[in-house]
Amino acid sequence: MGLKTIIENARASNATALDLNEQGLKHLPAELLEVESLTRLNLAHNRLTDVSENIVRLKNLEMLTVFGNKLGELPKTINGIRTLKFLTASHNFIYELPQGFGSCPSLVFLDMSCNQLKELSPNFGFLTTLRSLHLSDNHLETLPAEIGKLTQLATLVLCNNDLTSLPDEIGNLQSLKYCLLQGNKLKSLPKSFATIPLESEGSVLKLYKNPWYPFLADILEDNNVQAFLDVMRSDSYQDKVKEAEAKKSKK
Template identity: 30%
Template sequence: MEGCKRLEQLPKSIGSLSCLTNLNLSHCDRLANLQIHILEQPSPLESGLQRRKIIVHLPGEINKLSSLVNLSIDGRIHIQLLNLIGDAEHISCIPKQQTPDELLLSRCYVLKSLNIKRTRYNKDGSSFSCISFSDFHSLTELKLINLNILTIPDDIGQLQSLEKLDLSGNDFKSLPTSMTNLSRLKYARLSNCIKLVALPELTQLQTLKLSGCSNLRSLLNLSHAFHERVRYGLLELGLDNCRNFKSLSYQVRQLTSLIHLDLSRHDFEEIPESIRELSSLGTLCLNNCKKIKSVKDLPESLKHLYAHGCDSLENVSLSSNHSIEKLDLSHCFGMKQDEHLITQILNDGFSQVVCFLNNYSLVN
C-alpha cells in the first residue's frame, strides 16, 4: 500500500489475511484511523507451525499524517520506528495536535503518547532495541513494557514534556542520571524489572511503582542522603516484593510526603520504625508479609491498613487517637480473635470500618 496518498482507513479484515507477512504504509499521508488486529494464524514451516509475524512499515515522517487520530496494531509484529526496533505484540500512539506552521517545521515524530508492549514478560525474550529517543521530543506518555530492553539511552532526559513513564518488564540494571532533568515527570512504573539494582534521584516524582524489582537495593543515593538533605515529592510508593532493599527504615524517613506506601511481600518481622514519622500517610499495605509478627506504632493519620495473608502476625496495636477506617487482616492465621481490637474499633464509632479476622467480619 506504499504511496496510497488517498487512503484514509484500512479495512478491518486486513489482519485476517493468512499469507500477509509485510505491510508497507509508507507515504500514506492521509491515514486518519489505523487499527489492525492480526489474527493468530500459524504459518506452516518444514519443521511444523509457528506463530505468524507481520513486519509493519510505518510512515517515515509521522508528522505528515496530519489527519491521523488513532493508531493501534495488535498481534505478532516487528516494529521499525526510527531508532526503536524489535518484536512486539502491540503498538499504539496518539499524535500531538499541531498548527500548520509546526507541521512544516517539524522533522520529528510529533507524538503525544507511545505504547509498545508484549503481553507478558519472558526472561528469555529477545531484546527490543532503544537506540535513541531524540525523534520523540513531544511525548507526554511513554510505555515500553515487557520488551527485555537492556539499556535506556541517555537522551531520554531530553523528553522535557514527559509526564508518565512505564518501563515495566525490562532487563536494564540502571537508568540514566539524565532522567533527573525530566521536571514534568510525575508518574513512573518499573514493575518486574528484576535486574534493576539502582535508580537515579527522581525527586520530581509523585508516584513510583517498583513491584517485583527483586534486586533493587536502594531508592535513594545513600552516599548523598547521609550528607545532604534531599527533598522528595513522592506521594505514592510501591515496593511490593522488593526484598533486597537496604536501610529501608532510613529511606522511608526521607519520604515525608507519602500518603500511600506498599511494603507487601517483604521479610521483616516488624514494620520499619520510621513509618510512625510519616504524618501524612493514609494507606499502608503489608499483604503477604509472611514473617511479620506485630504491627504497632502506626501514624495517627493512617486510614487504611491492609495486612492480608500475614501468616505469622499475632497482634495489631492501634493508638487511642487512630484514624483507621478500613482494616484488612484476612487470612492472618497466627492471630486470635482479638476482642480488645474489635471492641476498640466498635467503640470508636467509625461508620466505614471493616475488619476481617480469619474470615470473620465486622461492619459498624
C-alpha cells in the first residue's frame, strides 16, 4: 500500500493514530495535514529536515514522534497545538527551541536528547505541566533559573552535557524522583539540591563521571548517594565548597 493511499484511508476513516515510521519522508505530505482527527503521529526514522508550520492544523494531536530524522529546528507554530502532551524529538540536529515554545499548555513529556542544544531560553520555565524532561547528550553549559518553575517534574535527564553548575532554583523540584547528572563538568551542586528527597525509596540519582571537588569525589568512590546528600545538608558544606574553589584557583 502506497503512502498516499495510507494517508487517504486515515482521513476517510477519521483515524486517531498514524504510524509513518521509516517511510523515507523528506517533507510532510500536504495530505497528511488534512487528517485533523489524529491524536498520535509517528514520523520516526525518516529523512525530514523540517516540519511544516502547518502542522498546527493537526489541532487534536496529543503525541508527536519525530526522533531519528535530520531536523535542525522545530516549527514555531508547535506551541499552537494546544492538546500536545508528548513530544519526542531526540536524535536530530536541533540547536535551539523555537520562540514561544514555553507556551505549550499541555506538554507533560519532552525528549530532546541527542541534539545540539547549547542553552534553554528562560521561557522554558513556562512549561509548568512537564513531568518528564530528557535533555541528555546535548551541549548545555548552564540551565536558566526558570527551570525551578517546573515543579511537577518527576524525571530529569541531563547526563552527557557540559554543565558546570546548576541554579539554586533547582531545589524547587520537590517532585523529582529520577535525576541523571552523570557525564557533565560539575564540581559541586547548590545546597538547595539536597532538599530534594532523592534518597527516598524508588528514587534514582546518578552523579558519576563529573570532576567533583575532592571532598565530594571521595564520597562517591563508593557510590554513596546518601552520604553525598548528607554532606550537602551539613552546615559546613558551603564553607567546604569555598575552600575547594580557593584551592583550585591557586593552581
